[in-house]
Amino acid sequence: xxxxxxxxxxxxxxxxxxxxxxxxxxxxxxxxxxxxxxxxxxxxxxxxxxxxxxxxxxxxxxxxxxxxxxxxxxxxxxxxxxxxxxxxxxxxxxxxxxxxxxxxxxxxxxxxxxxxxxxxxxxxxxxxxxxxxxxxxxxxxxxxxxxxxxxxxxxxxxxxxxxxxxxxxxxxxxxxxxxxxxxxxxxxxxxxxxxxxxxxxxxxxxxxxxxxxxxxxxxxxxxxxxxxxxxxxxxxxxxxxxxxxxxxxxxxxxxxxxxxxxxxxxxxxxxxxxxxxxxxxxxxxxxxxxxxxxxxxxxxxxxxxxxxxxxxxxxxxxxxxxxxx
Numbered sequence: 001x002x003x004x005x006x007x008x009x010x011x012x013x014x015x016x017x018x019x020x021x022x023x024x025x026x027x028x029x030x031x032x033x034x035x036x037x038x039x040x041x042x043x044x045x046x047x048x049x050x051x052x053x054x055x056x057x058x059x060x061x062x063x064x065x066x067x068x069x070x071x072x073x074x075x076x077x078x079x080x081x082x083x084x085x086x087x088x089x090x091x092x093x094x095x096x097x098x099x100x101x102x103x104x105x106x107x108x109x110x111x112x113x114x115x116x117x118x119x120x121x122x123x124x125x126x127x128x129x130x131x132x133x134x135x136x137x138x139x140x141x142x143x144x145x146x147x148x149x150x151x152x153x154x155x156x157x158x159x160x161x162x163x164x165x166x167x168x169x170x171x172x173x174x175x176x177x178x179x180x181x182x183x184x185x186x187x188x189x190x191x192x193x194x195x196x197x198x199x200x201x202x203x204x205x206x207x208x209x210x211x212x213x214x215x216x217x218x219x220x221x222x223x224x225x226x227x228x229x230x231x232x233x234x235x236x237x238x239x240x241x242x243x244x245x246x247x248x249x250x251x252x253x254x255x256x257x258x259x260x261x262x263x264x265x266x267x268x269x270x271x272x273x274x275x276x277x278x279x280x281x282x283x284x285x286x287x288x289x290x291x292x293x294x295x296x297x298x299x300x301x302x303x304x305x306x307x308x309x310x311x312x313x314x315x316x317x318x319x320x321x322x323x324x325x
Contacts, residue, residue, distance in 0.1 A: 041140035046076035052131040056193075057174055062102050063109030064193035065133060070113040071195045072216065073137040075266040078202035079214040081147040082139035084117055089124035090134035097131065117199060147205060147212035149229035152271040156210060158234055158295040161198050161267045163244040164219060165255055166191045168262025184246045195266035201289050205270055208280040212270040218261040220307050220314050223269050227297070227306035234307045236260075236295040236314075260309065271297060 037043060050069050052058050060068075070087065077084040089110070093102075114121065119137070170192035172178065173185060180188070198214075205212055211230060213222045219236075227234050238256060247255045272280050277293070284291045300306065305313045 037140060042143055042146065044077065044080050044082040044139045044141050044146060045136065046073050046080075046139075047134065047136040048073050048076070049132060049134040058131075060193065061109075062106035063112075065131075066106045066109030067113050067194045068192070069133040069135050070110060070119075070137075071197055072266065073135045074113070074117055074119075074197035074199060075195065075214040075216065077137060077139045078198040079147065079212050079268055080139070080141060081145060081202045081206040081209075081212065082141040083203065084119045084137055084139040084199065086120050086122045087114075087135055087137045089121060090136075091124065091126045092129040092132045093126070094131055095128055098128070113194075117197070142206070145206045147202065147209055147270070149211050149213055149226045152211035152226055152230035152232055152297055153273070154232060154297055154299050156271040156273050156297045157277055157293050158223065158236070158269065158271055158297060159291050159293050160215070160219070160242065160269050161201055161289065161291050162196075162265070163242045163290075164215070164260075164265055164267065165247055165258035165262055166244055167195070167264025167266065168218075168258035169247055169250065169255075171262075171264060172258075180246070180249060184249075187246060192264060195264070197266065198268045198289075200287065201268055201284075201291075204283060204287065204289075205268070208272055208276050208283070209270040210273060212268055215263075215265040215267045215269050217263045219265075219269060220260050220309070224305075224307050226269070226271065227300070230297070231300050232297045232306070233300045233304060234295055234297055235311075236307065236309050238310050240292060240294045242290070242292040242294075260314075 048069070050056060050065070050072070052060075056065055056068055073087065074084055091106075110121070113119075166188065170188035173180060173188045174192060179185075202212070211226045213226055215222050219241075223234050223236075226232075238260075241256075241259045243255060243259060247258070250258075281291075307314045
């Protein structure tokens, strides 16, 4: 009974304040949440689990773990063109971490992102065990307007947002502790623990894009998912890949590999029809959202991989992170 009381005390003290957003009829405190949704929108749901030493270093602070856990789920909402609304949290903690200071820091990081993107915590679970965090995020999208991987067509242009390779560079810095300069180190660390979900872009893409995915496992692997779902082949021009100037201090071959196959960028990769590119460019410029056209989609040749890089085949199973490889 003591363990049960402690569990409920943790929820009441550190997480109940995160439940007060529009649409929450009954949040934390009952056996399940009750959420009010309009009759027209469709519900979109995404779930990610982050495990210590696999998705973040053991030395990561509680706030860093919390911000990363929520941000990577928000990125999935962006890729679907959905407006994020609510989330649940399943937190597994070793007994030695279940302290007031750890939980306060974790809750503070969670609240920072929840407030920024106006999402509410509506339930979950806490348990003892090896450190892991599971976030399930729910959002809304107008009926039939969600961005799927299967909607692309031949001749469409392939775009990415932001810059590529930052996630892999950040992981390299966190693992090796390489000295790339204080400002660069800080930017890379912030990118890893608090990636910026492209929510605004995702919502706007509903008017332009035919397919979309967020770049979590690497450009080649994730773009390959669009190609496989749409039965097309992607042709990438590496000269058009957007790279942050901070990565200029690394060898060109390393940066290119990071941009193509490194994970944790959490930018969007999407496809735009030829007759929409001008309007899309004007919209992106007006919103001050950096985007880059990096290639085109062509008909699928059954004898070739679904992704080509500078005219050479790029097997998608050679790129991206795979938990069971």
